[in-house]
Amino acid sequence: AQSVSQHNHHVILSEAASLELGCNYSYGGTVNLFWYVQYPGQHLQLLLKYFSGDPLVKGIKGFEAEFIKSKFSFNLRKPSVQWSDTAEYFCAVLIRDDKIIFGKGTRLHILP
């Protein structure tokens, strides 16, 4: 069955720390992957996406993610987080019929 698994439900970091949020997917078709972010009180928005080409994808606000096909992973990274990165992050995979399956989310809390 298709699924997306996010390793951490809640992550707390201090400002300037490095971030890596894990994501594994289970889907046998052509892989299109996303990370979405939801800042407090705001709507869900796209952080970055992978659909082909370079497996290292750069997104907004200094985030990047690496698609590793052999590991079925699409981990999100940022070398130095800021307080404003406090948000909930969702990994997602596009499956057939244009549907997207979302992971359960990781709440990231950055301490100032």
Place this chain on the structure above:
Amino acid sequence: DVKVTQSSRYLVKRTGEKVFLECVQDMDHENMFWYRQDPGLGLRLIYFSYDVKMKEKGDIPEGYSVSREKKERFSLILESASTNQTSMYLCASSSPSERGAVAEQFFGPGTRLTVL
């Protein structure tokens, strides 16, 4: 910029009431989706639609119905609201991937529904 709007940010209803949640997108997208978002459960797909008059059940359609009379508008209906339908409801739209788009979804701000 794609804009997806939802009729209400907050809504309080009583058990048994009929509830309408409206969603409008302005980018001529064929695909529209309704999700509910609950803490620890992520986003779960309720219904989706690929075109006017078309609708498909998602993963949790029970207790809900939808209507798509116009391309830009997708309504979610709770026929008889119950307390377990208290949740955040998100609407999204996308272009079909068959046209070469990646079919990324654009989301509205959400409606936080409380059923008493």
